[in-house]
Amino acid sequence: MSERYHYYHYLCIGCPLGCRLEVEAEAADIVEVRGFACQHGEEFAIQEHTDPRRVVTTTVRIKGGVWPRLPVKTDGVIPKDKVVPLCRALHALSISAPIKLGEPILSDALETGIDVVATRDLPRA
Amino acid sequence: MISIAPRHLHQQYDVVVVGAGPAGMAAALGAREGGAEQVLIIDREREAGGILPQCIHAGFGLHHFKEELTGPEYAQRFLEQVLTRDIDLLTDAYVLDISLDGQLKVMSPRCGVTLLDSRAVVLAMGARERTRGAIRIPGQRPAGVMTAGFAQKLVNMAGYLPGKRIAILGSGDIGLIMARRLVLEGAEVMGVFEIMPHANGLNRNIVQCLHDFGTPLQLSTTVTYVHGFSRLEKVTVAPVDAHFNVLADQSRDVPCDTLLLSIGLIPENELSRQLQLRLDPVTGGPLVTSAMKTSRDGVFACGNVVHIHDLADFVSQESLLAGRSAGAYASGHQSPPDNIRLVPGENVRYCVPHTISSYGEHTVYLRVTRSLGACTLRLGTVYQKPLRYAFPGEMVTLKVKPRLLEHFHGEALKIDILPRQGGEG
Numbered sequence: 001m002s003e004r005y006h007y008y009h010y011l012c013i014g015c016p017l018g019c020r021l022e023v024e025a026e027a028a029d030i031v032e033v034r035g036f037a038c039q040h041g042e043e044f045a046i047q048e049h050t051d052p053r054r055v056v057t058t059t060v061r062i063k064g065g066v067w068p069r070l071p072v073k074t075d076g077v078i079p080k081d082k083v084v085p086l087c088r089a090l091h092a093l094s095i096s097a098p099i100k101l102g103e104p105i106l107s108d109a110l111e112t113g114i115d116v117v118a119t120r121d122l123p124r125a
Numbered sequence: 126m127i128s129i130a131p132r133h134l135h136q137q138y139d140v141v142v143v144g145a146g147p148a149g150m151a152a153a154l155g156a157r158e159g160g161a162e163q164v165l166i167i168d169r170e171r172e173a174g175g176i177l178p179q180c181i182h183a184g185f186g187l188h189h190f191k192e193e194l195t196g197p198e199y200a201q202r203f204l205e206q207v208l209t210r211d212i213d214l215l216t217d218a219y220v221l222d223i224s225l226d227g228q229l230k231v232m233s234p235r236c237g238v239t240l241l242d243s244r245a246v247v248l249a250m251g252a253r254e255r256t257r258g259a260i261r262i263p264g265q266r267p268a269g270v271m272t273a274g275f276a277q278k279l280v281n282m283a284g285y286l287p288g289k290r291i292a293i294l295g296s297g298d299i300g301l302i303m304a305r306r307l308v309l310e311g312a313e314v315m316g317v318f319e320i321m322p323h324a325n326g327l328n329r330n331i332v333q334c335l336h337d338f339g340t341p342l343q344l345s346t347t348v349t350y351v352h353g354f355s356r357l358e359k360v361t362v363a364p365v366d367a368h369f370n371v372l373a374d375q376s377r378d379v380p381c382d383t384l385l386l387s388i389g390l391i392p393e394n395e396l397s398r399q400l401q402l403r404l405d406p407v408t409g410g411p412l413v414t415s416a417m418k419t420s421r422d423g424v425f426a427c428g429n430v431v432h433i434h435d436l437a438d439f440v441s442q443e444s445l446l447a448g449r450s451a452g453a454y455a456s457g458h459q460s461p462p463d464n465i466r467l468v469p470g471e472n473v474r475y476c477v478p479h480t481i482s483s484y485g486e487h488t489v490y491l492r493v494t495r496s497l498g499a500c501t502l503r504l505g506t507v508y509q510k511p512l513r514y515a516f517p518g519e520m521v522t523l524k525v526k527p528r529l530l531e532h533f534h535g536e537a538l539k540i541d542i543l544p545r546q547g548g549e550g
Contacts, residue, residue, distance in 0.1 A: 058306075059281055
Protein backbone atom coordinates (compact mmCIF):
# COMPACT_ATOMS: atom_id res chain seq x y z
CA MET A 1 0.00 0.00 0.00
CA SER A 2 1.38 3.35 -1.01
CA GLU A 3 2.48 5.81 1.67
CA ARG A 4 0.94 8.83 -0.01
CA TYR A 5 -2.67 7.81 0.53
CA HIS A 6 -4.52 9.08 3.56
CA TYR A 7 -7.64 7.87 5.35
CA TYR A 8 -10.52 10.29 5.93
CA HIS A 9 -13.55 9.47 8.06
CA TYR A 10 -17.16 10.57 7.64
CA LEU A 11 -20.41 9.71 9.42
CA CYS A 12 -23.17 8.90 6.94
CA ILE A 13 -26.31 11.03 7.43
CA GLY A 14 -28.59 8.98 5.18
CA CYS A 15 -30.36 7.03 7.93
CA PRO A 16 -30.07 6.15 11.64
CA LEU A 17 -27.59 3.35 10.90
CA GLY A 18 -24.95 6.08 10.72
CA CYS A 19 -22.34 4.13 8.77
CA ARG A 20 -18.73 5.04 9.60
CA LEU A 21 -17.39 5.82 6.16
CA GLU A 22 -13.71 5.66 5.33
CA VAL A 23 -12.29 7.37 2.25
CA GLU A 24 -8.82 6.41 1.14
CA ALA A 25 -7.46 9.23 -0.97
CA GLU A 26 -4.72 11.60 -1.84
CA ALA A 27 -6.40 15.01 -1.53
CA ALA A 28 -9.41 14.87 -3.90
CA ASP A 29 -8.12 11.76 -5.68
CA ILE A 30 -10.22 8.96 -4.17
CA VAL A 31 -8.87 5.42 -4.29
CA GLU A 32 -11.57 3.61 -2.33
CA VAL A 33 -14.62 4.21 -0.13
CA ARG A 34 -15.37 1.68 2.60
CA GLY A 35 -17.90 1.16 5.38
CA PHE A 36 -21.16 1.94 3.59
CA ALA A 37 -24.21 -0.32 3.83
CA CYS A 38 -25.90 1.14 0.75
CA GLN A 39 -25.27 3.24 -2.34
CA HIS A 40 -26.27 6.50 -0.59
CA GLY A 41 -23.35 6.05 1.80
CA GLU A 42 -20.80 5.79 -0.99
CA GLU A 43 -22.22 8.82 -2.81
CA PHE A 44 -22.34 10.82 0.41
CA ALA A 45 -18.70 10.00 1.23
CA ILE A 46 -17.54 11.11 -2.22
CA GLN A 47 -19.57 14.35 -2.06
CA GLU A 48 -18.38 15.16 1.48
CA HIS A 49 -14.79 14.45 0.58
CA THR A 50 -14.62 16.36 -2.68
CA ASP A 51 -17.17 19.19 -2.37
CA PRO A 52 -19.13 19.44 0.90
CA ARG A 53 -22.12 21.79 0.62
CA ARG A 54 -24.77 23.01 3.03
CA VAL A 55 -28.04 24.90 3.12
CA VAL A 56 -27.65 27.75 5.62
CA THR A 57 -30.53 28.84 7.84
CA THR A 58 -30.04 31.77 10.16
CA THR A 59 -31.69 35.05 11.16
CA VAL A 60 -31.14 38.72 10.32
CA ARG A 61 -31.97 41.83 12.30
CA ILE A 62 -35.24 43.48 11.28
CA LYS A 63 -36.71 46.80 12.36
CA GLY A 64 -40.36 47.56 12.99
CA GLY A 65 -41.63 43.98 12.77
CA VAL A 66 -43.67 41.84 15.15
CA TRP A 67 -40.37 40.12 16.01
CA PRO A 68 -36.85 41.65 15.97
CA ARG A 69 -35.37 38.72 13.98
CA LEU A 70 -36.30 37.45 10.53
CA PRO A 71 -35.54 33.80 9.67
CA VAL A 72 -33.75 33.35 6.32
CA LYS A 73 -32.21 30.54 4.26
CA THR A 74 -29.96 30.10 1.25
CA ASP A 75 -32.18 28.99 -1.63
CA GLY A 76 -29.66 26.26 -2.48
CA VAL A 77 -26.51 24.67 -1.08
CA ILE A 78 -23.27 26.64 -0.74
CA PRO A 79 -19.71 25.37 -0.10
CA LYS A 80 -19.30 24.40 3.54
CA ASP A 81 -16.37 26.76 4.10
CA LYS A 82 -18.63 29.72 3.20
CA VAL A 83 -21.21 28.99 5.91
CA VAL A 84 -19.55 31.00 8.69
CA PRO A 85 -18.46 33.91 6.43
CA LEU A 86 -22.03 34.14 5.11
CA CYS A 87 -23.47 34.35 8.62
CA ARG A 88 -20.95 37.09 9.45
CA ALA A 89 -22.04 39.02 6.35
CA LEU A 90 -25.70 38.63 7.30
CA HIS A 91 -25.00 39.98 10.79
CA ALA A 92 -24.08 43.30 9.21
CA LEU A 93 -27.47 43.62 7.48
CA SER A 94 -30.44 45.42 8.89
CA ILE A 95 -33.75 45.43 7.09
CA SER A 96 -37.21 46.80 7.78
CA ALA A 97 -40.61 45.15 8.10
CA PRO A 98 -42.85 44.24 6.37
CA ILE A 99 -41.23 41.30 4.60
CA LYS A 100 -42.89 38.51 2.62
CA LEU A 101 -41.89 34.84 2.57
CA GLY A 102 -39.45 34.21 -0.28
CA GLU A 103 -38.37 37.85 -0.58
CA PRO A 104 -34.62 38.07 -1.38
CA ILE A 105 -32.54 39.49 1.46
CA LEU A 106 -29.10 39.10 -0.16
CA SER A 107 -28.53 38.26 -3.84
CA ASP A 108 -25.61 36.17 -5.09
CA ALA A 109 -24.37 35.69 -1.53
CA LEU A 110 -20.53 35.71 -1.39
CA GLU A 111 -20.52 35.21 -5.18
CA THR A 112 -21.94 31.70 -4.86
CA GLY A 113 -24.82 32.44 -7.25
CA ILE A 114 -27.17 31.58 -4.39
CA ASP A 115 -29.68 34.02 -2.87
CA VAL A 116 -30.62 34.38 0.77
CA VAL A 117 -34.41 34.60 1.13
CA ALA A 118 -36.89 35.23 3.94
CA THR A 119 -38.63 32.10 5.25
CA ARG A 120 -41.73 33.80 6.67
CA ASP A 121 -43.97 36.82 6.37
CA LEU A 122 -42.98 39.36 8.98
CA PRO A 123 -45.66 42.07 9.24
CA ARG A 124 -45.21 45.44 10.92
CA ALA A 125 -45.80 45.47 14.66
CA MET B 126 -51.59 39.29 14.26
CA ILE B 127 -54.10 37.15 12.45
CA SER B 128 -56.76 36.38 15.01
CA ILE B 129 -60.53 36.61 15.09
CA ALA B 130 -61.97 39.57 16.98
CA PRO B 131 -63.72 38.27 20.11
CA ARG B 132 -67.06 39.82 19.03
CA HIS B 133 -67.05 37.57 15.97
CA LEU B 134 -66.73 34.39 18.00
CA HIS B 135 -69.69 32.03 17.72
CA GLN B 136 -71.42 30.68 20.81
CA GLN B 137 -71.56 27.20 19.35
CA TYR B 138 -68.93 25.43 17.24
CA ASP B 139 -68.94 22.08 15.51
CA VAL B 140 -65.27 21.49 16.34
CA VAL B 141 -62.93 23.43 18.63
CA VAL B 142 -59.23 22.60 18.36
CA VAL B 143 -56.99 23.41 21.32
CA GLY B 144 -53.55 24.45 20.01
CA ALA B 145 -52.51 26.00 16.67
CA GLY B 146 -49.25 24.13 16.11
CA PRO B 147 -48.74 21.59 13.33
CA ALA B 148 -51.26 19.26 15.03
CA GLY B 149 -53.98 21.86 15.61
CA MET B 150 -53.82 23.44 12.14
CA ALA B 151 -53.97 20.04 10.40
CA ALA B 152 -56.79 18.92 12.70
CA ALA B 153 -58.84 22.02 11.86
CA LEU B 154 -58.35 21.40 8.12
CA GLY B 155 -59.33 17.78 8.67
CA ALA B 156 -62.45 18.84 10.58
CA ARG B 157 -63.61 20.93 7.60
CA GLU B 158 -62.97 17.97 5.28
CA GLY B 159 -64.90 15.75 7.67
CA GLY B 160 -68.00 17.93 7.35
CA ALA B 161 -67.74 20.48 10.18
CA GLU B 162 -69.02 23.96 9.25
CA GLN B 163 -67.95 26.03 12.26
CA VAL B 164 -64.38 25.31 13.31
CA LEU B 165 -62.32 27.29 15.81
CA ILE B 166 -58.64 26.95 16.76
CA ILE B 167 -57.54 28.46 20.08
CA ASP B 168 -53.88 29.13 20.90
CA ARG B 169 -52.17 30.78 23.83
CA GLU B 170 -49.40 32.36 21.69
CA ARG B 171 -49.76 35.60 19.74
CA GLU B 172 -49.49 33.79 16.41
CA ALA B 173 -50.24 30.33 15.06
CA GLY B 174 -47.55 27.74 14.39
CA GLY B 175 -46.66 26.30 17.78
CA ILE B 176 -42.89 25.75 17.88
CA LEU B 177 -42.54 25.84 14.07
CA PRO B 178 -41.77 29.59 13.81
CA GLN B 179 -38.73 29.13 16.08
CA CYS B 180 -37.51 26.00 14.23
CA ILE B 181 -35.81 28.00 11.49
CA HIS B 182 -33.75 25.03 10.24
CA ALA B 183 -34.68 22.93 7.20
CA GLY B 184 -35.94 19.35 7.28
CA PHE B 185 -39.70 19.87 7.36
CA GLY B 186 -42.22 18.94 4.69
CA LEU B 187 -40.35 16.13 2.91
CA HIS B 188 -43.26 13.73 3.50
CA HIS B 189 -46.23 16.09 3.46
CA PHE B 190 -45.25 18.59 0.74
CA LYS B 191 -42.56 16.45 -0.99
CA GLU B 192 -40.05 19.29 -0.65
CA GLU B 193 -37.73 20.47 2.07
CA LEU B 194 -38.95 23.48 4.02
CA THR B 195 -37.93 25.33 7.16
CA GLY B 196 -40.24 25.36 10.19
CA PRO B 197 -41.61 28.87 9.54
CA GLU B 198 -42.35 27.99 5.89
CA TYR B 199 -44.13 24.78 6.93
CA ALA B 200 -46.23 26.74 9.44
CA GLN B 201 -47.10 29.44 6.94
CA ARG B 202 -48.28 26.93 4.32
CA PHE B 203 -50.67 25.41 6.83
CA LEU B 204 -51.82 28.78 8.13
CA GLU B 205 -52.63 29.96 4.60
CA GLN B 206 -54.81 26.87 4.11
CA VAL B 207 -56.50 27.44 7.47
CA LEU B 208 -57.34 31.03 6.56
CA THR B 209 -58.85 30.10 3.20
CA ARG B 210 -61.15 27.41 4.66
CA ASP B 211 -63.29 29.63 6.89
CA ILE B 212 -61.66 28.42 10.08
CA ASP B 213 -61.72 30.84 13.03
CA LEU B 214 -58.41 31.37 14.81
CA LEU B 215 -58.31 32.88 18.29
CA THR B 216 -54.76 33.57 19.49
CA ASP B 217 -53.47 34.96 22.77
CA ALA B 218 -56.17 32.89 24.49
CA TYR B 219 -55.98 30.07 26.98
CA VAL B 220 -58.38 27.16 27.45
CA LEU B 221 -58.79 26.97 31.23
CA ASP B 222 -61.22 24.12 31.39
CA ILE B 223 -63.34 21.78 29.27
CA SER B 224 -66.49 20.45 30.91
CA LEU B 225 -67.58 16.88 30.39
CA ASP B 226 -70.42 18.05 28.11
CA GLY B 227 -68.06 19.93 25.79
CA GLN B 228 -68.18 23.49 27.12
CA LEU B 229 -64.85 25.32 26.97
CA LYS B 230 -63.86 28.06 29.39
CA VAL B 231 -61.52 30.38 27.49
CA MET B 232 -59.51 33.26 28.94
CA SER B 233 -57.77 36.02 27.02
CA PRO B 234 -56.77 39.66 27.55
CA ARG B 235 -59.27 40.74 24.88
CA CYS B 236 -62.34 38.73 25.81
CA GLY B 237 -61.88 38.02 29.50
CA VAL B 238 -63.41 34.69 30.41
CA THR B 239 -65.76 33.34 27.74
CA LEU B 240 -67.76 30.13 27.52
CA LEU B 241 -68.00 28.32 24.19
CA ASP B 242 -69.94 25.19 23.29
CA SER B 243 -68.65 22.61 20.87
CA ARG B 244 -69.97 19.32 19.53
CA ALA B 245 -66.45 17.92 19.30
CA VAL B 246 -63.07 18.92 20.72
CA VAL B 247 -59.61 18.08 19.37
CA LEU B 248 -56.77 18.19 21.89
CA ALA B 249 -53.60 19.40 20.14
CA MET B 250 -51.66 21.10 22.94
CA GLY B 251 -48.31 19.57 22.04
CA ALA B 252 -45.59 18.96 24.58
CA ARG B 253 -43.36 20.85 26.95
CA GLU B 254 -39.67 20.39 27.60
CA ARG B 255 -38.26 18.51 30.55
CA THR B 256 -36.43 20.88 32.87
CA ARG B 257 -33.56 20.67 35.34
CA GLY B 258 -36.02 19.56 38.03
CA ALA B 259 -36.96 16.48 36.01
CA ILE B 260 -33.43 15.05 36.32
CA ARG B 261 -32.48 16.73 39.61
CA ILE B 262 -29.05 18.13 38.76
CA PRO B 263 -27.43 19.08 42.09
CA GLY B 264 -25.89 22.46 42.73
CA GLN B 265 -26.75 26.11 43.03
CA ARG B 266 -29.59 28.00 41.33
CA PRO B 267 -27.92 30.58 39.09
CA ALA B 268 -29.37 32.29 36.03
CA GLY B 269 -28.28 30.74 32.75
CA VAL B 270 -29.78 27.25 33.08
CA MET B 271 -32.60 26.81 30.56
CA THR B 272 -34.17 24.36 28.13
CA ALA B 273 -32.84 24.21 24.57
CA GLY B 274 -36.22 25.05 23.02
CA PHE B 275 -36.55 28.16 25.15
CA ALA B 276 -33.07 29.27 24.08
CA GLN B 277 -34.17 28.61 20.49
CA LYS B 278 -37.05 31.07 20.87
CA LEU B 279 -34.73 33.66 22.46
CA VAL B 280 -32.17 33.41 19.65
CA ASN B 281 -34.38 32.91 16.60
CA MET B 282 -37.37 35.12 17.43
CA ALA B 283 -36.75 37.43 20.37
CA GLY B 284 -33.21 38.33 19.29
CA TYR B 285 -31.36 37.56 22.52
CA LEU B 286 -28.17 35.54 22.81
CA PRO B 287 -28.60 33.56 26.05
CA GLY B 288 -24.86 33.54 26.80
CA LYS B 289 -21.33 33.55 25.40
CA ARG B 290 -20.02 30.19 26.58
CA ILE B 291 -22.53 27.38 26.32
CA ALA B 292 -22.63 23.81 27.63
CA ILE B 293 -25.41 21.52 26.39
CA LEU B 294 -26.75 18.53 28.31
CA GLY B 295 -28.50 15.94 26.15
CA SER B 296 -27.99 15.14 22.48
CA GLY B 297 -31.60 15.47 21.35
CA ASP B 298 -32.11 17.20 18.01
CA ILE B 299 -33.10 20.55 19.53
CA GLY B 300 -29.85 20.60 21.54
CA LEU B 301 -27.75 19.75 18.49
CA ILE B 302 -29.49 22.34 16.35
CA MET B 303 -28.98 24.96 19.06
CA ALA B 304 -25.26 24.08 19.21
CA ARG B 305 -25.01 25.16 15.57
CA ARG B 306 -27.24 28.22 15.98
CA LEU B 307 -25.18 29.52 18.90
CA VAL B 308 -21.88 29.04 17.04
CA LEU B 309 -23.28 30.84 13.99
CA GLU B 310 -24.53 33.69 16.23
CA GLY B 311 -21.09 34.12 17.77
CA ALA B 312 -21.15 32.11 21.01
CA GLU B 313 -18.69 29.40 21.97
CA VAL B 314 -20.13 25.92 22.54
CA MET B 315 -17.97 24.08 25.07
CA GLY B 316 -19.48 20.69 24.40
CA VAL B 317 -22.56 18.49 24.24
CA PHE B 318 -22.80 15.94 27.05
CA GLU B 319 -24.94 12.82 26.70
CA ILE B 320 -25.48 10.28 29.47
CA MET B 321 -26.31 7.47 27.03
CA PRO B 322 -23.52 5.65 25.16
CA HIS B 323 -25.11 6.82 21.86
CA ALA B 324 -26.34 10.16 20.54
CA ASN B 325 -30.09 10.76 20.60
CA GLY B 326 -30.34 13.10 17.63
CA LEU B 327 -30.26 12.35 13.91
CA ASN B 328 -26.87 11.59 12.35
CA ARG B 329 -27.53 14.45 9.98
CA ASN B 330 -27.54 16.81 12.96
CA ILE B 331 -24.45 15.22 14.56
CA VAL B 332 -22.56 15.89 11.32
CA GLN B 333 -23.98 19.28 10.31
CA CYS B 334 -24.40 20.82 13.77
CA LEU B 335 -21.37 19.42 15.67
CA HIS B 336 -18.71 17.98 13.32
CA ASP B 337 -18.93 20.94 10.92
CA PHE B 338 -17.86 23.29 13.71
CA GLY B 339 -15.59 20.98 15.71
CA THR B 340 -17.97 20.99 18.68
CA PRO B 341 -17.17 18.04 20.98
CA LEU B 342 -19.82 15.41 21.81
CA GLN B 343 -19.05 13.45 24.98
CA LEU B 344 -21.07 10.26 25.33
CA SER B 345 -21.65 8.39 28.63
CA THR B 346 -21.11 11.73 30.36
CA THR B 347 -23.44 13.87 32.43
CA VAL B 348 -23.54 17.13 34.36
CA THR B 349 -23.15 16.42 38.09
CA TYR B 350 -23.08 19.92 39.58
CA VAL B 351 -24.14 23.45 38.66
CA HIS B 352 -21.92 26.26 40.07
CA GLY B 353 -22.65 29.98 40.44
CA PHE B 354 -24.71 32.25 42.68
CA SER B 355 -26.08 34.96 40.42
CA ARG B 356 -24.95 33.74 37.00
CA LEU B 357 -23.79 30.26 35.99
CA GLU B 358 -19.98 30.07 36.27
CA LYS B 359 -19.22 26.45 35.47
CA VAL B 360 -20.65 22.93 35.47
CA THR B 361 -19.00 19.75 36.70
CA VAL B 362 -19.23 16.87 34.23
CA ALA B 363 -18.35 13.25 34.87
CA PRO B 364 -18.39 9.99 32.92
CA VAL B 365 -20.87 7.28 33.90
CA ASP B 366 -20.42 3.50 33.82
CA ALA B 367 -22.68 1.00 32.06
CA HIS B 368 -25.19 1.24 34.96
CA PHE B 369 -25.20 5.07 34.85
CA ASN B 370 -23.21 5.35 38.09
CA VAL B 371 -21.22 8.58 38.10
CA LEU B 372 -17.45 8.07 38.12
CA ALA B 373 -16.79 11.07 40.35
CA ASP B 374 -13.02 10.59 40.45
CA GLN B 375 -12.92 11.36 36.71
CA SER B 376 -15.03 14.52 36.94
CA ARG B 377 -13.88 17.86 35.58
CA ASP B 378 -15.16 21.42 35.47
CA VAL B 379 -16.36 23.09 32.28
CA PRO B 380 -16.42 26.90 32.42
CA CYS B 381 -19.65 28.27 30.93
CA ASP B 382 -22.26 30.96 31.52
CA THR B 383 -25.17 29.00 30.05
CA LEU B 384 -26.36 25.40 30.33
CA LEU B 385 -28.94 24.24 27.80
CA LEU B 386 -31.02 21.16 28.56
CA SER B 387 -32.13 18.96 25.67
CA ILE B 388 -33.42 16.06 27.69
CA GLY B 389 -36.79 15.20 26.22
CA LEU B 390 -40.40 16.32 25.93
CA ILE B 391 -43.47 15.60 28.02
CA PRO B 392 -46.96 15.55 26.41
CA GLU B 393 -49.01 18.41 27.79
CA ASN B 394 -52.13 16.73 29.16
CA GLU B 395 -53.63 18.93 31.88
CA LEU B 396 -56.87 19.23 29.89
CA SER B 397 -56.86 15.50 29.16
CA ARG B 398 -56.71 14.81 32.90
CA GLN B 399 -59.51 17.32 33.58
CA LEU B 400 -61.59 15.41 31.04
CA GLN B 401 -60.72 12.21 32.91
CA LEU B 402 -59.42 10.61 29.73
CA ARG B 403 -57.76 7.24 30.02
CA LEU B 404 -54.02 7.78 29.58
CA ASP B 405 -51.25 5.47 28.43
CA PRO B 406 -48.66 5.39 31.26
CA VAL B 407 -45.84 4.87 28.73
CA THR B 408 -46.57 7.72 26.30
CA GLY B 409 -48.12 10.02 28.94
CA GLY B 410 -50.87 10.78 26.42
CA PRO B 411 -54.49 9.62 25.97
CA LEU B 412 -55.43 6.17 24.72
CA VAL B 413 -56.70 6.63 21.16
CA THR B 414 -58.61 4.58 18.61
CA SER B 415 -57.69 4.31 14.93
CA ALA B 416 -59.89 7.42 14.43
CA MET B 417 -57.80 9.29 17.08
CA LYS B 418 -60.81 9.30 19.41
CA THR B 419 -60.03 9.28 23.13
CA SER B 420 -61.89 7.35 25.82
CA ARG B 421 -64.54 10.12 25.93
CA ASP B 422 -67.13 10.58 23.16
CA GLY B 423 -66.57 13.71 21.10
CA VAL B 424 -62.99 14.22 22.33
CA PHE B 425 -60.15 13.55 19.90
CA ALA B 426 -56.39 13.99 20.31
CA CYS B 427 -53.38 14.22 18.01
CA GLY B 428 -49.75 15.24 17.73
CA ASN B 429 -47.33 15.42 20.64
CA VAL B 430 -50.23 15.39 23.11
CA VAL B 431 -50.64 11.70 22.23
CA HIS B 432 -46.97 10.71 21.86
CA ILE B 433 -43.74 12.47 20.97
CA HIS B 434 -43.24 12.40 17.20
CA ASP B 435 -39.96 12.53 15.28
CA LEU B 436 -41.22 14.76 12.48
CA ALA B 437 -43.84 17.49 12.10
CA ASP B 438 -44.92 15.73 8.88
CA PHE B 439 -46.11 12.70 10.85
CA VAL B 440 -47.93 15.01 13.26
CA SER B 441 -49.77 16.57 10.31
CA GLN B 442 -50.82 13.19 8.90
CA GLU B 443 -52.10 11.94 12.24
CA SER B 444 -53.87 15.23 12.94
CA LEU B 445 -55.67 15.42 9.59
CA LEU B 446 -57.14 12.04 10.52
CA ALA B 447 -58.10 13.21 14.03
CA GLY B 448 -59.73 16.30 12.53
CA ARG B 449 -61.69 14.31 9.93
CA SER B 450 -63.01 12.05 12.69
CA ALA B 451 -64.01 15.05 14.82
CA GLY B 452 -65.70 16.71 11.84
CA ALA B 453 -67.61 13.54 11.03
CA TYR B 454 -68.64 13.11 14.68
CA ALA B 455 -69.89 16.72 14.84
CA SER B 456 -71.95 16.10 11.69
CA GLY B 457 -73.53 13.01 13.19
CA HIS B 458 -71.52 10.40 11.30
CA GLN B 459 -69.61 8.24 13.67
CA SER B 460 -67.41 5.43 12.45
CA PRO B 461 -68.11 2.05 14.05
CA PRO B 462 -65.86 1.23 17.00
CA ASP B 463 -62.56 -0.62 16.70
CA ASN B 464 -62.58 -4.33 17.41
CA ILE B 465 -58.88 -5.16 17.79
CA ARG B 466 -56.58 -4.08 20.61
CA LEU B 467 -52.88 -3.62 19.80
CA VAL B 468 -50.51 -4.91 22.46
CA PRO B 469 -46.84 -3.84 22.57
CA GLY B 470 -44.76 -7.04 22.74
CA GLU B 471 -41.07 -7.87 22.62
CA ASN B 472 -38.83 -4.78 22.26
CA VAL B 473 -41.85 -2.52 21.59
CA ARG B 474 -42.20 0.37 24.05
CA TYR B 475 -45.55 1.58 22.80
CA CYS B 476 -47.80 1.73 19.77
CA VAL B 477 -50.30 4.36 18.62
CA PRO B 478 -53.20 4.03 17.96
CA HIS B 479 -54.03 1.64 20.76
CA THR B 480 -56.85 -0.09 18.83
CA ILE B 481 -57.66 -0.72 15.15
CA SER B 482 -60.58 -2.14 13.19
CA SER B 483 -60.43 -5.18 10.92
CA TYR B 484 -61.79 -3.10 8.01
CA GLY B 485 -60.17 0.16 6.88
CA GLU B 486 -56.51 0.95 6.43
CA HIS B 487 -54.39 2.00 9.40
CA THR B 488 -51.01 3.56 10.03
CA VAL B 489 -49.56 2.36 13.33
CA TYR B 490 -46.58 4.14 14.90
CA LEU B 491 -44.26 2.14 17.15
CA ARG B 492 -41.24 2.91 19.22
CA VAL B 493 -38.70 0.24 20.20
CA THR B 494 -37.14 -0.07 23.66
CA ARG B 495 -33.56 -0.58 22.46
CA SER B 496 -31.35 -0.39 19.38
CA LEU B 497 -31.71 -3.32 17.03
CA GLY B 498 -29.89 -4.15 13.83
CA ALA B 499 -31.62 -6.26 11.20
CA CYS B 500 -34.90 -7.39 12.76
CA THR B 501 -38.41 -8.61 11.98
CA LEU B 502 -41.63 -6.83 12.85
CA ARG B 503 -44.45 -9.26 13.66
CA LEU B 504 -48.14 -8.40 13.92
CA GLY B 505 -49.54 -11.42 15.77
CA THR B 506 -49.45 -14.25 13.27
CA VAL B 507 -51.12 -12.31 10.45
CA TYR B 508 -48.18 -10.34 9.12
CA GLN B 509 -44.44 -9.87 9.34
CA LYS B 510 -41.90 -7.69 7.62
CA PRO B 511 -38.12 -7.37 7.79
CA LEU B 512 -36.57 -4.10 9.01
CA ARG B 513 -32.99 -3.09 8.25
CA TYR B 514 -32.75 -1.58 11.73
CA ALA B 515 -34.84 -0.18 14.57
CA PHE B 516 -33.68 2.59 16.91
CA PRO B 517 -35.50 4.15 19.88
CA GLY B 518 -34.95 7.58 18.30
CA GLU B 519 -36.85 6.72 15.12
CA MET B 520 -40.51 5.72 15.03
CA VAL B 521 -41.31 2.52 13.14
CA THR B 522 -44.31 2.84 10.84
CA LEU B 523 -46.58 -0.11 10.15
CA LYS B 524 -49.28 0.06 7.47
CA VAL B 525 -52.13 -2.35 8.18
CA LYS B 526 -54.29 -3.14 5.16
CA PRO B 527 -57.76 -4.70 5.52
CA ARG B 528 -56.83 -7.88 3.64
CA LEU B 529 -54.29 -8.72 6.38
CA LEU B 530 -57.10 -9.04 8.88
CA GLU B 531 -59.66 -10.81 6.63
CA HIS B 532 -59.26 -14.11 8.45
CA PHE B 533 -58.43 -12.74 11.90
CA HIS B 534 -61.24 -13.07 14.46
CA GLY B 535 -59.43 -12.41 17.75
CA GLU B 536 -59.67 -9.37 20.03
CA ALA B 537 -55.99 -8.48 20.36
CA LEU B 538 -52.84 -8.49 18.25
CA LYS B 539 -49.39 -8.45 19.80
CA ILE B 540 -46.65 -6.53 18.01
CA ASP B 541 -43.10 -7.84 18.42
CA ILE B 542 -39.86 -6.63 16.91
CA LEU B 543 -37.39 -9.51 17.04
CA PRO B 544 -33.70 -9.46 16.13
CA ARG B 545 -32.76 -11.63 13.16
CA GLN B 546 -29.73 -13.90 13.22
CA GLY B 547 -26.69 -11.66 13.59
CA GLY B 548 -28.97 -8.65 13.88
CA GLU B 549 -28.27 -7.77 17.53
CA GLY B 550 -27.20 -4.18 17.58
